[in-house]
Structure formats: C-alpha cells, structure tokens
Amino acid sequence: MVTIKDIAKHAGVSVATVSYVLNNTRYVSPQRRERVLQAVEELNYVPNAVARGLRARNTKTLGLVLSDITNPFFPDLAKGCEDAAQAAGFSLVMLNTNEQRERIINAVLQIREGKVDGLIIASAVKQDLGILQELVLEGYPIVLAHRRIQDLQVDSVVADNFQGVTSAVRYFISLGHTRIAMFTGVDETSVNMERKEGFIKAMTDAGLPIRQEWMCNTLGDYQLAYNASANLMRLPWEERPTAVVCMNDMVALGVMDAVEDRGYQVPADMAVIGFDDLFFAGTQRIQLTSVRIPRYEIGQQAARLIIDRIQRTKTMEPMEIVLPTQLVVRKTSGDGIYR
Amino acid sequence: MVTIKDIAKHAGVSVATVSYVLNNTRYVSPQRRERVLQAVEELNYVPNAVARGLRARNTKTLGLVLSDITNPFFPDLAKGCEDAAQAAGFSLVMLNTNEQRERIINAVLQIREGKVDGLIIASAVKQDLGILQELVLEGYPIVLAHRRIQDLQVDSVVADNFQGVTSAVRYFISLGHTRIAMFTGVDETSVNMERKEGFIKAMTDAGLPIRQEWMCNTLGDYQLAYNASANLMRLPWEERPTAVVCMNDMVALGVMDAVEDRGYQVPADMAVIGFDDLFFAGTQRIQLTSVRIPRYEIGQQAARLIIDRIQRTKTMEPMEIVLPTQLVVRKTSGDGIYR
DNA sequence: TTAGAAAATTTAAACGGTTAAATATTATCT
DNA sequence: AGATAATATTTAACCGTTTAAATTTTCTAA
Numbered sequence: 001m002v003t004i005k006d007i008a009k010h011a012g013v014s015v016a017t018v019s020y021v022l023n024n025t026r027y028v029s030p031q032r033r034e035r036v037l038q039a040v041e042e043l044n045y046v047p048n049a050v051a052r053g054l055r056a057r058n059t060k061t062l063g064l065v066l067s068d069i070t071n072p073f074f075p076d077l078a079k080g081c082e083d084a085a086q087a088a089g090f091s092l093v094m095l096n097t098n099e100q101r102e103r104i105i106n107a108v109l110q111i112r113e114g115k116v117d118g119l120i121i122a123s124a125v126k127q128d129l130g131i132l133q134e135l136v137l138e139g140y141p142i143v144l145a146h147r148r149i150q151d152l153q154v155d156s157v158v159a160d161n162f163q164g165v166t167s168a169v170r171y172f173i174s175l176g177h178t179r180i181a182m183f184t185g186v187d188e189t190s191v192n193m194e195r196k197e198g199f200i201k202a203m204t205d206a207g208l209p210i211r212q213e214w215m216c217n218t219l220g221d222y223q224l225a226y227n228a229s230a231n232l233m234r235l236p237w238e239e240r241p242t243a244v245v246c247m248n249d250m251v252a253l254g255v256m257d258a259v260e261d262r263g264y265q266v267p268a269d270m271a272v273i274g275f276d277d278l279f280f281a282g283t284q285r286i287q288l289t290s291v292r293i294p295r296y297e298i299g300q301q302a303a304r305l306i307i308d309r310i311q312r313t314k315t316m317e318p319m320e321i322v323l324p325t326q327l328v329v330r331k332t333s334g335d336g337i338y339r
Numbered sequence: 340m341v342t343i344k345d346i347a348k349h350a351g352v353s354v355a356t357v358s359y360v361l362n363n364t365r366y367v368s369p370q371r372r373e374r375v376l377q378a379v380e381e382l383n384y385v386p387n388a389v390a391r392g393l394r395a396r397n398t399k400t401l402g403l404v405l406s407d408i409t410n411p412f413f414p415d416l417a418k419g420c421e422d423a424a425q426a427a428g429f430s431l432v433m434l435n436t437n438e439q440r441e442r443i444i445n446a447v448l449q450i451r452e453g454k455v456d457g458l459i460i461a462s463a464v465k466q467d468l469g470i471l472q473e474l475v476l477e478g479y480p481i482v483l484a485h486r487r488i489q490d491l492q493v494d495s496v497v498a499d500n501f502q503g504v505t506s507a508v509r510y511f512i513s514l515g516h517t518r519i520a521m522f523t524g525v526d527e528t529s530v531n532m533e534r535k536e537g538f539i540k541a542m543t544d545a546g547l548p549i550r551q552e553w554m555c556n557t558l559g560d561y562q563l564a565y566n567a568s569a570n571l572m573r574l575p576w577e578e579r580p581t582a583v584v585c586m587n588d589m590v591a592l593g594v595m596d597a598v599e600d601r602g603y604q605v606p607a608d609m610a611v612i613g614f615d616d617l618f619f620a621g622t623q624r625i626q627l628t629s630v631r632i633p634r635y636e637i638g639q640q641a642a643r644l645i646i647d648r649i650q651r652t653k654t655m656e657p658m659e660i661v662l663p664t665q666l667v668v669r670k671t672s673g674d675g676i677y678r
Numbered sequence: 679t680t681a682g683a684a685a686a687t688t689t690a691a692a693c694g695g696t697t698a699a700a701t702a703t704t705a706t707c708t
Numbered sequence: 709a710g711a712t713a714a715t716a717t718t719t720a721a722c723c724g725t726t727t728a729a730a731t732t733t734t735c736t737a738a
Contacts, residue, residue, distance in 0.1 A: 001396075003694055014718045019696055026697090029716065049452035050393045051694035054723050057340075059389060061432070061454075069414045069421075072618070079409050082435050086445070091454065093400070093432045096421050106425070113388035114724095115400075115430065257623040279411075280619050284596040342724055353688045358726060365727090368686065390724030393693050453694095 002043045011039040022047060053114075058310070062303060063116035065095045065107045067123040072278050073248070073295060074122065077146060080299025081120055088307045090117075097123055104128060111140050118306040120299075122146045125188045141309045145302035146295075148190045148320075155309065157302040157321040161191055164291040164325035165198035168245045168273045171289075171327055173206050176337040177243040177271065181214035181232065183225055183255065185247035192247065195275070199245060214241050218251050225254030233262045233270070242271060242337050249274040249281050252288055256332065267334030277328050287331035294323045341382045350378040361386060392453075397649070401642060402455035404434045404446045406462040411617050412587070412634065413461065416485065419638025420459055427646045429456075436462055443467060450479050457645040459638075461485045464527045480648045484641035485634075487529045487659075494648065496641040496660040500530055503630040503664035504537035507584045507612045510628075510666060512545050515676040516582040516610065520553035520571065522564055522594065524586035531586065534614070538584060553580050557590050564593030572601045572609070581610060581676050588613040588620050591627055595671065606673030616667050628672035631665040 008015040013032055020026040021036040028036070039045070053059045064081050066074050078094065085092045093116060097103040104123075108131055110116050118141035124132070129149055136142055136154050144156040172180050182199045185192040196215075203210055216228040225246070232240055246252040252274030259270045266272055274281060277292035301321055309316075347354040352371055359365040360375040367375070378384070392398045403420050405413050417433065424431045432455060436442040443462075447470055449455050457480035463471070468488055475481055475493050483495040511519050521538045524531040535554075542549055555567040564585070571579055585591040591613030598609045605611055613620060616631035640660055 001694095004696095005694080015695080016697075016718060016720095017716090020717090023696080027716075032717085046448065046451040048393075048694055049454045050389055050398060051723090052696075053389045054387075054393050054694080054725090055696050057723070059454075064433075068418070069408070070418050072411065072414075075408045075411075075414055078433065079407070079435060082408075082433055086435075086442075091432045091434070091449065093430045094403075094417065094421055095430070096418060096425075103425075109385065110430065112385040115388045115398075253622060253624075261623070280622075283592060283619075284600070285624055340724095343726095344724080354725080355688060355690095355727075356686090359687090362726080366686070371687085387724050390693090391726080393695085393724080394726050396693070 001048075002045050004045075004047065006043060007036065007039045007045050010043060011035040057114075058117050059115060060089055061091045061093060061116045062306060063093050063095050063107060063110050063119045064299075065097060065104065065119055065121045065123055067097050067099050069094060069096055073276055073293075076295035077122055077299035080296040080301075081145075081303040082299075084300045084303035085307070088304075090303075090307060092303075099123070104131065108132075108135060111135065117310050118142065120145050120302045120306055122299075122302075124149050124152075124190075125186075126150070127188065141306050143302050143306040143309070145298050146191065150190070153318050155302075155305050155318050155320070157298050157305060157323070158190070159293045159298060159325050160322050161194035161325070162198040162201075164275065164293070164327070165195045165245060166202045167325070167327040168275075168291055169199060169202035169206070171329070171333065172243045172245070172271065172273070173208070175243075175271070175334060178208055179211075179214075179241045179243070180208065181211075181216065181241035181244040183216045183218045183228065183244060183246045183251050185218065185220035185251070187217070195247060211241075214244075218247065218254070220248050220251060222250045222254040225251040226258045229255040229258035229270075230262060233259055233264060240270075242269075243333075244270060244272055246272065246274045248276050249278045249288060249290055251275075252281075252290070252332070253286070256286075256288075267332050271334040271337075272332040273327075274332075281328070281330070289330045289333035290328055292326040292328050294325070297323055340387075341384050343384075343386065345382060346375065346378045346384050349382060350374040396453075397456050398454060399428055400430045400432060400455045401645060402432050402434050402446060402449050402458045403638075404436060404443065404458055404460045404462055406436050406438050408433060408435055412615055412632075415634035416461055416638035419635040419640075420484075420642040421638075423639045423642035424646070427643075429642075429646060431642075438462070440466075443470065447471075447474060450474065456649050457481065459484050459641045459645055461638075461641075463488050463491075463529075464525075465489070466527065480645050482641050482645040482648070484637050485530065489529070492657050494641075494644050494657050494659070496637050496644060496662070497529070498632045498637065498664050499661050500533035500664070501537040501540075503614065503632070503666070504534045504584060505541045506664070506666040507614075507630055508538060508541035508545070510668070510672065511582045511584070511610065511612070512547070514582075514610070514673060517547055518550075518553075518580045518582070519547065520550075520555065520580035520583040522555045522557045522567065522583055522585045522590050524557065524559035524590070526556070534586060550580075553583075557586065557593070559587050559590060561589045561593040564590040565597045568594040568597035568609075569601060572598055572603060579609075581608075582672075583609060583611055585611065585613045587615050588617045588627060588629055591620075591629070591671070592625070595625075595627075606671050610673040610676075611671040612666075613671075620667070620669070626670035628669045629667055631667050633662045633664070636662055 004015050007018045082092045095107040122145040124147045148156040218225040256266045274290040277290040281288040281290045343354050346357045421431045434446040461484040463486045487495040557564040595605045613629040616629040620627035620629045
C-alpha cells in the first residue's frame with residue numbers, strides 16, 4: 001500500500017505539503033505542487049479514507065435502515081438515498097432489520113461505533129422509540145423516512161398519506177360508491193394509522209358510515225387480504241362493500257384475486273384502489289388504480305436532509321417534509337357503480 | 340465521545356489493559372477486568388470502528404456493485420449478501436452503477452481508498468475487464484456474482500444458465516413444440532450469452548432448426564419485447580413460433596401482453612417461459628412458467644466467498660460456484676401444442 | 679532472603695492521514 | 709545591508725485503537 005509518506009519521499013517534500021496539494025488547503029509553489037502530483041500519478045496513490053476519517057471524525061457514510069429490501073416498496077427509496085448520498089460524496093450502507101429487534105440494535109451500533117455518520121430509518125415502529133430517543137439525545141444525526149414515530153423530535157420525510165387516502169375515498173364517492181371498505185396494514189406504523197384515520201375522516205366528512213366489519217386488518221399481506229376479501233364476497237350483496245381502499249398494492253392484488261376466484265368481477269362487483277403504485281400495478285393485465293407514493297423522492301430528500309444536518313455545525317429545529325401523493329387511475333376502480 | 344482513554348482513567352488502568360479486556364487477547368486479573376467492564380458500562384463506551392480499522396487495516400465492510408437495485412432481480416441477491424455479511428460481522432455498502440462508467444469507477448475507488456475490504460460485483464460487463472483486471476492484479480479481493488467475465492481470473496458465483504435454458508427448451512419439446520423462439524437480453528453479459536448458446540445447443544441437440552427471425556434481441560426490456568412479439572404475431576401461423584423462451588420475466592410479460600392485445604391467447608397461440616421467477620410470476624393473474632434463479636443464494640455465497648478470501652492469509656486458486664436453476668411450471672407454458 | 683522466572687501491567691510505537699504552530703525562505707522597505 | 713514582514717515549508721501533535729516490547733509485580737525455589 002502506498003501512503004502519503006511514500007509520496008512525500010518520492011517528491012522530496014514533507015507529508016504536509018502533499019496533503020496541502022491534495023486538499024487544496026494552502027498555497028504550494030507550482031514546482032512543488034507539480035512534483036507532488038507527478039508522484040501521485042506515478043505511484044498511483046489514493047488517500048486512505050479510514051485514516052482520513054479517523055482524523056476528521058467522520059466516514060462520509062450513511063446507514064439506511066429498512067425492514068427488508070426485498071419488499072418492493074424499498075428499492076426505489078434506497079435508490080433515492082444512494083443517488084443523493086453519492087452526489088454529496090457519501091456512501092450508503094444497507095441495514096435490513098427483517099423486523100428483528102437484534103438487527104435494529106446492530107444498526108444503532110453502527111452509528112455509535114462511528115461506522116456511519118448518520119442513520120436514515122425507513123422501518124421505524126413505535127417500539128423503537130426508546131432506542132432512537134436515546135440516540136437523538138446523544139446528538140447523533142437521524143432522519144425518519146416513510147414512517148415516523150410519535151413524540152420523537154427528529155427530522156422526517158414522509159408521504160402525505162392523509163391526502164392520498166382522501167383522494168381515493170373521494171374518487172370512489174364521485175363514482176357513486178357509498179359502501180366503501182378499507183383493508184389496513186401493520187398496526188404499529190404511522191403509515192397505517194394515517195391512512196386509517198384519513199379514511200375515517202374522509203368517509204365521515206362525506207356523511208358515509210364506517211362499518212367495522214369492512215375495516216379489515218391484513219397486515220399488508222397478500223394472503224390475509226385474499227382471505228378477508230373472500231369472506232366479504234360470501235356476504236349477500238346488500239351486506240357487501242362495493243369498493244375497497246387497500247393499504248398497499250399487494251393487498252389490492254389479494255382482494256382482486258379473491259373476488260375473481262369467487263366468480264365475481266373487478267371492478268363491476270368490487271372496485272379496488274391500492275397504495276404505493278408498485279411497478280406491476282401499471283402492467284396490462286393488472287391495471288390497478290393506486291395512490292402513488294414518491295418513494296424515490298422520499299429517500300432522496302431524507303438523504304439530503306441528513307447530510308445537511310451532518311455538515312451543518314449549528315443545530316436547528318427538527319423539520320418534517322411531507323411529499324404529495326397522487327391517485328393514478330387505471331381500470332380496477334371502475335367507471336361507476338351499477339346494478 | 341468517550342474513548343478508551345476515558346475508560347482507562349475511570350478504571351485506573353492503562354489503555355492496553357482496557358483493550359486486552361475488551362478483546363480477550365491477554366490475561367487480565369479478575370479485579371481489574373471487573374473494573375474495566377464496569378467503567379465501560381458506566382460510561383456507555385463503544386470502541387470506535389474507524390480507529391480500529393485504521394490499525395487493523397480493514398473496515399469489515401463489503402461493497403455490493405449492482406446496476407440498479409430497482410431492478411427486481413437484485414433485491415434478493417442484495418439481501419443474500421447482507422445476511423451473509425451480517426452473520427460474519429461485516430456491513431454492506433450498496434453501489435448502484437446505473438450502468439454508468441463513472442459510477443463503476445467510483446465503486447472501484449471505494450476499495451482503493453480502503454472504505455471496503457472487498458467488492459461483490461453483480462453488474463459486470465465485458466467493458467469492465469480492464470478496470471477489474473487491474474484490481475485483481477493489485478491483490479484486492481473481488482468476487483463476481485450472477486454475471487461473470489471471460490478471461491478474468493477471479494472467484495465467481497453464478498446460476499447454471501445453461502441448464503436453465505435447456506430445461507425450458509426440453510419442456511417445450513416434451514409438449515410437442517418444434518417452432519421455438521428465443522427473446523434474448525443485453526448482449527455484453529455472460530448471462531445472455533450462456534442462455535443464448537444454451538438455447539442453440541438444446542435446439543440443435545433435439546434436431547430442431549434455429550430461425551434467425553425468431554431470435555429477437557429485446558435488451559431485457561418490456562416494451563421492446565412487446566414490439567417484437569407483436570411483429571411475430573402478425574405473421575401467418577406457419578411462420579410463427581408456437582413457443583418462446585424469454586430472457587427474463589419482464590420480457591415474458593411483454594410477450595404475453597402483445598399476444599393478448601392482438602387477440603390471441605397464451606398459452607394456446609403462444610406458450611411462454613420466462614427467466615428469474617420474479618415474485619409476480621407466481622401471482623394468480625399471471626401464472627408465468629419461469630426458470631427460477633437462486634438469487635438469494637447467489638448473493639449469500641458470493642459474500643461468504645469474499646469474506647473467506649479476505650480472512651484467509653494464503654492465496655488460493657479462484658473458484659467458480661455454479662448454482663442449479665429450476666423450471667417452475669405454471670400456466671403460460673401450456674399443456675401441449677394444438678390446432 | 680533473594681535471585682531468577684513467570685505473570686501481570688504499562689509504555690510507547692505504530693496505523694495513515696490533517697493541521698496548528700514552528701521554522702525557513704523570500705520579498706519589502708528604510 | 710539589515711530589519712521586518714510576508715510567504716512557503718516543515719515539524720510534530722493528534723485522531724482512537726492495537727500490540728510488541730519494556731517494566732513492574734508476584735511467585736518459586738535454593
């Protein structure tokens with residue numbers, strides 16, 4: 001390994017001079033500068049980031065904590081993070097928690113060890129409050145992405161779930177639906193709460209009743225959604241909803257499959273709107289109407305925010321960025337209610 | 340920040356003693372050991388990984404170079420890497436190249452800077468040979484995953500594409516097909532070459548002709564596949580293939596959509612087999628027959644291999660791990676040819 | 679009791695950079 | 709020319725660990 005000393009020796013100058021040339025941090029006479037640059041070239045020298053990091057007390061690395069990169073929601077968010085990080089000269093380490101406690105503790109360790117300068121947390125659940133609170137108190141830079149946590153004073157970047165679900169409900173109402181169900185997701189997440197509450201508000205605002213038996217908890221899972229939907233379809237028409245807002249696109253797919261497997265049609269017998277607008281929603285044979293979440297932008301902004309926070313010396317109030325959602329209308333929401 | 344010095348002072352011992360206790364690398368008397376542990380506890384001390392890394396000349400970090408985490412092929416592979424890395428106490432940094440030259444150069448820089456101890460490269464193309472060759476020559480640990488490069492003497496973990504495509508072709512033949520097309524992918528990749536050559540070999544072995552107009556290059560893209568497929572369907576029946584092997588599941592989807600949009604049926608008018616077995620292939624409304632690639636395992640083995648390589652002092656011959664594929668039969672391949 | 683060996687602990691030199699402070703060099707002014 | 713100021717360069721401390729070597733302490737046996 002070639003070090004700064006080798007360069008200094010080879011160029012006949014001190015290590016300080018080499019450092020100054022490389023970082024452009026002091027004037028160095030053209031002759032010496034040239035000799036240094038030449039030595040760097042000849043020996044193919046690259047400064048060691050670890051040594052640099054030790055001195056500078058940073059690593060130019062961010063940690064992205066998510067539950068599971070295999071969940072198709074996350075890759076876009078991760079990419080947004082990475083692109084923003086890259087643009088600022090940071091790298092991104094991926095920390096899958098698999099929703100395991102042990103794994104989130106490991107993630108937190110990374111910042112305490114100084115392996116990363118900050119943490120972007122996209123998998124926050126209520127139970128993490130304690131751990132994270134502690135981290136924040138100790139002054140470590142943290143930003144919540146996608147999911148936030150009540151009572152945690154920290155930067156966050158989330159989608160406007162309230163607006164998203166409202167637009168879905170209003171769209172159904174505009175088509176004449178009055179019996180609208182909601183298939184909810186994982187209870188402990190802010191995302192679920194916001195969408196659920198938004199649904200209730202939008203329905204109430206429109207003077208429509210909330211039927212408890214139409215509020216199905218699916219944990220965001222395809223199979224559970226399938227089962228719940230199949231049950232719903234067993235009810236007589238008057239007892240069934242005519243439309244359903246789903247927590248995510250997987251759930252929507254479960255609903256659609258169950259409806260059709262029981263011999264009914266989407267959207268005629270059941271209109272469906274999903275959430276997230278995953279790539280398959282747009283495919284020819286699915287054509288799922290879905291509320292688009294700006295996943296890439298969430299990741300991007302989160303990374304920018306935390307980098308800003310890391311580089312800024314002065315502390316500032318935690319800020320919350322809320323990005324708009326968009327209802328992407330396709331076939332599964334139908335043209336209106338009939339029968 | 341609390342350092343080892345603080346612990347030493349607090350416990351009334353030298354920093355060496357603290358280090359020995361923490362790393363269990365020398366005998367320390369029980370009394371002192373206890374005092375040290377207590378100080379660690381009280382001050383909530385976590386050793387700094389950067390300092391440790393500088394001394395040890397490693398970072399316990401791996402770099403995963405891929406073209407785009409947003410491509411649904413990669414998350415599983417990435418997860419395999421991360422799980423294996425985690426299990427060995429390593430972290431994983433994600434390096435999306437977006438197929439841009441600049442980005443791959445950045446990835447290579449990471450290892451030269453000492454930010455990562457090794458590179459898992461899942462996006463290798465022929466053009467990278469030079470850069471990678473240099474790296475290998477300099478003794479940096481590298482492993483190719485999924486895609487390999489001709490003439491690069493380095494560890495690799497890939498799927499048995501040859502076997503995969505052969506099983507697809509044989510399956511079609513067993514159903515009575517003789518006119519089989521292939522929709523190929525990105526030319527420069529080993530994966531494409533192997534699948535293409537495998538196809539040709541399997542067809543030739545069965546005494547079936549290869550028709551150039553049925554070898555369509557789609558670059559692995561849905562839209563290009565759609566167009567190519569639509570063109571094929573415009574031909575009279577005798578001029579058309581009755582079955583097609585697709586480079587990946589997105590291509591298969593493009594084919595299916597085009598076939599159906601032109602009023603034909605899959606599999607009756609065109610039987611389809613995809614590659615990769617992405618999650619949507621298994622859904623009710625797609626039911627795509629596909630050659631399953633052990634993506635997670637590829638990532639896992641690749642990470643294990645490189646960690647092994649990093650930790651081993653002796654050099655050893657580069658090894659190649661080839662993992663088996665599996666034809667997952669669903670609806671789109673049909674029950675046999677008819678008309 | 680004490681020399682010598684063994685065991686426990688500490689000192690100090692790395693690791694590879696950055697940078698404040700000290701020093702050397704050059705320029706400026708009387 | 710000599711004093712002073714300005715500029716260029718180097719020295720050395722520091723970042724937080726690990727660990728070989730030096731030192732101190734304890735143990736063993738004559």
